[in-house]
Amino acid sequence: MKKSALINSELSYLVSTLGHTDEVTICDAGLPIPEETLRIDLALTLGVPSFLQTVKVYLSEAQIEGVLLAEEFKRVSPAAHDALMDLIDAEAKATHKPISVTYVSHEEFKVRTQDSKAVVRTGECTPYANVIFQSGVVF
Template sequence: MKYQKLLNSELSRVIARQGHMDELTLGDAGLPVPDAVSRIDLAVIPGLPGLLDVLDAVLSELTIEGVLLAEELKDQSPDFHAALCARLDALSEQSGQAVTRNYVSHGQFKERTRRSKAVIRTGEVTPFANIVLISGVAF
């Protein structure tokens, strides 16, 4: 059995394979997954698991240097956006390295998921609650 927090074997596999600047998407329950991209489906019921919980688990083993978010998240789901930004700020403070944030339209976001090594589907039902994680290096 693994010693680290993350127990899901599919998540562990995709994280272990990430290289510098590789992308990994965490999506809400409705985010379409391109056919050519691996899908890790964690959704159980609406809201379970939540995207922020899955993000915390993924970030326990993945180093990131940036994220991509949909511009619409700021206006359509401001509380979720604030909670997400607080987690990213805490991560930056803890690691001593800034995590850059870039915003694009939701349409551009969906197109960008084609570059991801995998899309992790959560049970999140908050509008536009999706994030592309851009891998960093741990040294």
């Protein structure tokens, strides 16, 4: 049995197959997911698992170098946004690597999810609690 925090087989496989600059979206329960994009649906019920729980576990396994967020996230859901930014800052410090943060409109964000290798759906119900992570390298 796998020893690290991430035991979901689909998500673990996804992380192990990422290349430099590949993108993965982690989203709330309501974000539309393009038909052609791999969907890893973790949602059980409203709020379970949460967006932040899922992000924490993802960051425990994946090296990231960039983050894409909707501009609306920090304005409409500032507490969730700030909690995510705390996780991003902690990850940058822990890995000693900078992580760029870019904001786009929510409409542009939804279009950009089409470029993701996969979209991971959580049970989160906080508006705009969505992030696109760009894969980095560990060396």
